[in-house]
Ligand SMILES: NC(=O)c1ccc[n+]([C@@H]2O[C@H](COP(=O)([O-])OP(=O)(O)OC[C@H]3O[C@@H](n4cnc5c(N)ncnc54)[C@H](OP(=O)(O)O)[C@@H]3O)[C@@H](O)[C@H]2O)c1
């Protein structure tokens with residue numbers, strides 16, 4: 160039995176928050192949705208779209224009487240928002256966040272929250288390369304994982320309620336500790352994003368190959384990197400600065416492997432390359448079997464008739 | 465006015481050759497399509513699907529009386545196939561290939577061809593991560609580029625005819641010299657593929673993050689790398705071994721940039737990261753404006769209702 164929150168405060172009204180609001184409505188939740196964002200421009204855009212019941216000026220105002228507060232701002236802004244809302248939180252409220260890094264967010268947010276609230280950090284593993292209030296849609300979390308990061312002191316009932324909430328939004332929920340979260344995400348998200356940004360930057364920098372050639376002939380692999388590297392610069396700057404250690408560790412391993420493959424190319428070691436490329440195929444099969452991607456060729460971009 | 469080839473011989477019956485056959489039929493070409501592949505298994509599969517008029521046992525047999533011969537085998541096998549068909553080619557025939565590397569193919573193929581044929585190397589920039597005769601479909605080349613690599617001696621009429629052929633298959637055609645082709649493709653395709661293979665290999669290797677976690681939580685960026693890294697191991701081994709210099713040059717540039725970004729992360733230089741990530745967005749916009757990818761979020765994987 161799901162017990163809907165009475166009032167949900169969304170702090171930040173970008174892709175994630177607006178998608179949550181759309182998904183709450185799709186689920187028929189009875190909660191009042193109150194939202195706020197930093198700039199009047201975004202608040203006004205959110206009002207126009209209408210996914211909140213009320214859009215207010217400040218975070219302090221938004222959390223009044225809310226029994227669920229969702230911090231949906233860039234990771235680097237979480238601490239400041241927490242400081243602003245700390246004194247205003249209703250006793251017994253649950254505070255969660257959707258930040259892509261967990262250890263840093265806990266360190267930045269926790270000191271500002273009163274003991275009377277339940278702080279349960281979270282991270283929905285769902286997103287697109289678009290951002291802002293108009294980018295959201297109800298299906299974003301369907302069949303995606305949402306990771307919650309409780310600790311020993313977390314209230315079981317508050318955790319169960321937040322879990323049911325994310326399930327109603329379409330997610331599968333799992334719990335994990337913060338350090339492991341940050342390492343797993345460094346592998347599955349943060350390092351791949353940095354690598355994609357780097358490759359696109361290299362292409363943009365070359366003198367003997369023009370940007371227009373890169374663009375024209377991108378379909379052979381490169382364009383998938385450009386999609387990843389089109390993600391929001393503020394969000395990603397914050398991710399790398401706040402998940403520094405795990406990201407640098409994975410990038411170190413990556414560089415080692417890349418050198419080994421470069422050496423195989425240089426020395427003409429075809430067997431090593433063949434074996435390596437055969438091994439990586441198995442991972443792809445696993446992802447498709449786990450329902451985390453489509454087996455359609457080229458992501459189903461091409462519509463066969 | 466398109467003048468259809470009378471008989472087209474497809475040597476190799478994988479993704480590219482089978483897609484060419486489907487596209488020829490879609491275009492209503494009057495050509496007879498004769499195909500062959502290395503193994504009886506593939507030949508039989510192609511017969512079952514029925515995209516060729518005839519499937520024969522050997523390349524030497526397939527090229528008999530053909531006025532267009534298409535080499536659609538892995539780059540490393542082109543030389544041997546050329547040696548096999550050289551003595552059998554009809555005078556005046558056009559020989560082309562679809563290999564992903566051009567300088568090496570020219571060096572390997574040209575010595576085996578008689579002066580009486582027109583050799584015009586080519587490369588359709590279209591593909592998926594699937595391979596084999598069942599992977600082909602008529603739409604593969606639609607709105608994609610096909611690069612042809614004539615030299616000073618190339619017969620203008622033969623070139624015009626091959627250009628019209630690829631256009632009828634759905635492609636836009638451009639000409640380029642072999643060295644420039646290999647450099648452009650190292651940027652837009654070969655380096656990105658090696659990087660994706662490497663990242664997937666790293667994820668598969670880690671002890672503290674399990675494969676099942678990598679698979680489960682892949683939606684945050686990594687899964688796009690796995691699609692690229694699911695491509696055919698033979699094809700890609702050959703590409704790297706035969707486009708060694710350009711690939712290693714681009715990977716060298718990539719490593720330099722990656723080090724600069726790692727340093728920015730380590731020293732907490734948020735401005736450098738923000739500026740870098742802002743610059744790479746422009747390339748993405750260019751690709752979408754050029755019609756080479758969909759602006760739909762997440763490649764349109766998510767169907768909004
Ligand atoms: N996008 C993804 O793929 C994804 C996936 C999972 C998790 N996340 C995480 O979700 C969070 C939000 O991401 P998003 O994609 O929804 O971002 P977004 O679309 O860019 O929206 C960010 C929101 O935060 C507000 N904001 C920015 N800086 C602020 C500050 N200093 N103080 C107060 N509000 C501020 C913005 O308000 P203004 O518009 O008024 O500036 C905007 O409403 C981030 O922590 C991100 O790491 C993102």
Ligand SMILES: NC(=O)c1ccc[n+]([C@@H]2O[C@H](COP(=O)([O-])OP(=O)(O)OC[C@H]3O[C@@H](n4cnc5c(N)ncnc54)[C@H](OP(=O)(O)O)[C@@H]3O)[C@@H](O)[C@H]2O)c1
Nearest residue numbers: 476477478479480502503506537539541563564591595596
């Ligand atoms: N896939 C792409 O994305 C893509 C895009 C553009 C260009 N290309 C290029 O197109 C060519 C073919 O690629 P594809 O994707 O069509 O490959 P594919 O689906 O793997 O098919 C390759 C074909 O070549 C035959 N073959 C393999 N080794 C051979 C050998 N030593 N001698 C004779 N025949 C041999 C195979 O026959 P069996 O099945 O009997 O072994 C098979 O019919 C490659 O040069 C590749 O670089 C590929």
